[in-house]
Amino acid sequence: xxxxxxxxxxxxxxxxxxxxxxxxxxxxxxxxxxxxxxxxxxxxxxxxxxxxxxxxxxxxxxxxxxxxxxxxxxxxxxxxxxxxxxxxxxxxxxxxxxxxxxxxxxxxxxxxxxxxxxxxxxxxxxxxxxxxxxxxxxxxxxxxxxxxxxxxxxxxxxxxxxxxxxxxxxxxxxxxxxxxxxxxxxxxxxxxxxxxxxxxxxxxxxxxxxxxxxxxxxxxxxxxxxxxxxxxxxxxxxxxxxxxxxxxxxxxxxxxxxxxxxxxxxxxxxxxxxxxxxxxxxxxxxxx
Amino acid sequence: xxxxxxxxxxxxxxxxxxxxxxxxxxxxxxxxxxxxxxxxxxxxxxxxxxxxxxxxxxxxxxxxxxxxxxxxxxxxxxxxxxxxxxxxxxxxxxxxxxxxxxxxxxxxxxxxxxxxxxxxxxxxxxxxxxxxxxxxxxxxxxxxxxxxxxxxxxxxxxxxxxxxxxxxxxxxxxxxxxxxxxxxxxxxxxxxxxxxxxxxxxxxxxxxxxxxxxxxxxxxxxxxxxxxxxxxxxxxxxxxxxxxxxxxxxxxxxxxxxxxxxxxxxxxxxxxxxxxxxxxxxxxxxxxxxxxxxxxxxxxxxxxxxxxxxxxxxxxx
Numbered sequence: 001x002x003x004x005x006x007x008x009x010x011x012x013x014x015x016x017x018x019x020x021x022x023x024x025x026x027x028x029x030x031x032x033x034x035x036x037x038x039x040x041x042x043x044x045x046x047x048x049x050x051x052x053x054x055x056x057x058x059x060x061x062x063x064x065x066x067x068x069x070x071x072x073x074x075x076x077x078x079x080x081x082x083x084x085x086x087x088x089x090x091x092x093x094x095x096x097x098x099x100x101x102x103x104x105x106x107x108x109x110x111x112x113x114x115x116x117x118x119x120x121x122x123x124x125x126x127x128x129x130x131x132x133x134x135x136x137x138x139x140x141x142x143x144x145x146x147x148x149x150x151x152x153x154x155x156x157x158x159x160x161x162x163x164x165x166x167x168x169x170x171x172x173x174x175x176x177x178x179x180x181x182x183x184x185x186x187x188x189x190x191x192x193x194x195x196x197x198x199x200x201x202x203x204x205x206x207x208x209x210x211x212x213x214x215x216x217x218x219x220x221x222x223x224x225x226x227x228x229x230x231x232x233x234x235x236x237x238x239x240x241x242x243x244x245x246x247x248x249x250x251x252x253x254x255x256x257x258x259x260x261x262x263x264x265x266x267x268x269x270x271x272x273x274x275x276x277x278x279x280x281x282x283x284x285x286x287x288x
Numbered sequence: 289x290x291x292x293x294x295x296x297x298x299x300x301x302x303x304x305x306x307x308x309x310x311x312x313x314x315x316x317x318x319x320x321x322x323x324x325x326x327x328x329x330x331x332x333x334x335x336x337x338x339x340x341x342x343x344x345x346x347x348x349x350x351x352x353x354x355x356x357x358x359x360x361x362x363x364x365x366x367x368x369x370x371x372x373x374x375x376x377x378x379x380x381x382x383x384x385x386x387x388x389x390x391x392x393x394x395x396x397x398x399x400x401x402x403x404x405x406x407x408x409x410x411x412x413x414x415x416x417x418x419x420x421x422x423x424x425x426x427x428x429x430x431x432x433x434x435x436x437x438x439x440x441x442x443x444x445x446x447x448x449x450x451x452x453x454x455x456x457x458x459x460x461x462x463x464x465x466x467x468x469x470x471x472x473x474x475x476x477x478x479x480x481x482x483x484x485x486x487x488x489x490x491x492x493x494x495x496x497x498x499x500x501x502x503x504x505x506x507x508x509x510x511x512x513x514x515x516x517x518x519x520x521x522x523x524x525x526x527x528x529x530x531x532x533x534x535x536x537x538x539x540x541x542x543x544x545x546x547x548x549x550x551x552x553x554x555x556x557x558x559x560x561x562x563x564x565x566x567x568x569x570x571x572x573x574x575x576x577x578x579x580x581x582x583x584x585x586x587x588x589x590x591x592x593x594x595x596x597x598x599x600x601x602x603x604x605x
Contacts, residue, residue: 112299112302116306119579119583120307121582123541124575126574127559127563127571128575130563130564131571132317134315152586210434211433211434212545215433215545216544231433231437238437238441238445242441245434245437245438245441246438248434249430249431249437253431256431260425261425
């Protein structure tokens with residue numbers, strides 16, 4: 001077992017985080033093949049069933065099984081989190097590399113651009129994209145991906161700059177590695193810890209953003225099972241059936257908590273200098 | 289100080305220009321013709337052409353952009369493509385809901401974050417401190433919409449103390465009812481934002497406790513707690529000012545979702561509606577106003593931070 005994994009699993013928050021993330025991933029995979037009921041199947045006679053066998057979490061206003069809807073919704077959540085993570089990686093690495101490794105005027109204009117873009121809220125990006133192309137899950141993926149790519153770039157750029165000036169990178173260049181080889185072999189592995197921590201937090205924001213944007217009608221469509229649309233759906237009957245709203249909210253909260261704690265635990269596990277640095281807390285913006 | 293204000297001001301102006309360009313360009317790649325969209329599919333080509341001309345869509349992009357920015361500098365935010373109403377007037381009217389909502393939410397957030405954050409730092413390592421930390425970490429993961437729904441269930445449906453949604457038609461002419469209807473929305477945003485801010489206050493307090501000046505004060509005979517409260521807390525206040533910019537951005541964004549949940553006639557709900565109907569001239573100006581508010585508050589917060597912090601002032605003289 002690698003050292004970082006050992007450290008990760010040594011705290012109870014780390015274990016909780018891994019459990020949640022693995023659990024959601026497994027649920028998403030299982031839901032492709034099996035859910036207790038067809039999540040989209042209405043059964044008008046069986047609507048608003050209380051939690052009991054066989055509907056463990058009850059049914060909604062059209063008799064759909066809430067547990068099955070939640071399981072299918074985990075798929076949407078996983079898609080958005082992974083998709084946004086990939087976009088954030090691409091945007092973040094490109095901006096950081098351009099801002100750290102190129103000629104001076106490019107570096108400095110990228111730094112200013114990143115400083116400007118960072119103030120642009122993710123929800124504004126999402127509104128802009130959906131005003132143009134209409135709402136879909138891709139809006140969430142790109143809005144969160146671009147928004148967090150910028151903040152990843154801001155954190156990774158100085159780190160990349162520091163590593164680039166170190167002796168082993170110079171040695172690599174002296175022994176004939178091209179810029180690309182040097183980037184892949186020496187630079188990226190050394191900034192990976194900072195990067196992965198940010199990625200974990202951006203996935204947490206993606207999950208919140210999916211719920212919020214789907215609620216506003218800019219995310220998942222009504223035919224897609226998603227925790228956000230489920231919340232919007234159940235809200236209309238909140239006065240009569242308040243308890244049904246608890247489940248999707250809990251699912252979102254636990255997932256976001258897991259991803260946030262995973263980021264915190266990964267940071268502690270991969271960053272040995274943490275105790276010496278100032279104890280900074282990441283302050284994510286509210287989106288959902 | 290003046291030098292700092294000038295450089296920071298330049299960054300603000302650059303930020304506003306870049307944001308306006310991004311908003312403008314993104315909304316121009318609209319697939320299909322805005323004029324066609326407004327006129328409807330049944331309209332004959334002449335009508336569409338006339339409409340395009342009256343909207344200025346036949347001009348080159350750069351001219352359209354400078355027209356828009358020029359209008360904004362003169363205080364004209366444009367008119368709605370669908371209703372023909374002035375965007376500026378509508379924004380001013382809706383801000384009478386959104387601005388009080390934001391201020392109330394900020395107050396709630398600070399009332400939660402500061403006392404609980406300091407307490408959780410002082411109780412670090414004890415059961416109470418751990419409980420407070422877990423609570424903050426969990427609340428920070430709660431989606432704002434869900435928090436709002438839960439508060440509605442408890443305070444509106446079960447206890448019946450506050451209205452579940454809506455804003456009085458009479459507006460601020462009936463101040464008690466207006467405040468009443470903003471209470472639950474403000475509480476919702478404030479609690480979730482407060483939980484995030486609380487984690488920051490906690491770590492700032494812990495950091496302050498380790499500072500040399502606090503240790504010196506303790507060495508001179510104050511108890512650790514006295515030293516922290518008298519010398520450490522002012523330093524904490526400073527770092528709260530730093531995150532306040534992020535917090536206010538969070539509140540602006542949170543109000544968009546929350547106004548929808550509580551059907552409040554504010555700027556956020558207006559924006560959501562206009563994005564839905566693709567009233568692009570309105571969306572364009574609204575996005576710029578909201579982003580501008582976030583950028584300008586960030587600028588003011590940085591200036592305030594600079595003015596308060598004795599270390600930053602000393603650096604320059």
